[in-house]
Amino acid sequence: MIAEHVTAKVGPALRQNRSAREPVIAYLRDLEALVRRECESRAVIQVIASGRRILGDRQEVGSTGGPFSRT
Structure with a gap:
């Protein structure tokens, strides 16, 4: 379900300029940090990371704790 949600966010954002993509990128960063802490x-x-990269985001997202905090 999350994969479909990310795809639904990234697809339309690809048709926009870089500044219009920023809110989607910020959302995906937050989502990735949350998932790293709580998802298995x-x-x-x-x-999520692929969606961010497709939108041009190269920032590393990490969190402390969680099973995939270093992925």
């Missing part, structure tokens, strides 16, 4: 699926983290 590495695949979900990869989908």
Whole structure:
């Protein structure tokens, strides 16, 4: 379900300029940090990180604790 949600956010953002993408990128960073702390699926983290990269975001997102805090 999260993968479909991310895809639904990233697709329309790709048709916008960089400044219009920033809110989506910020949202995905926050979502990734949350998922790293609370989710048990590495695949979900990869989908979110890929969506951010597709939108041009190169910032590393990490959190302390959680099973995938260093992924």
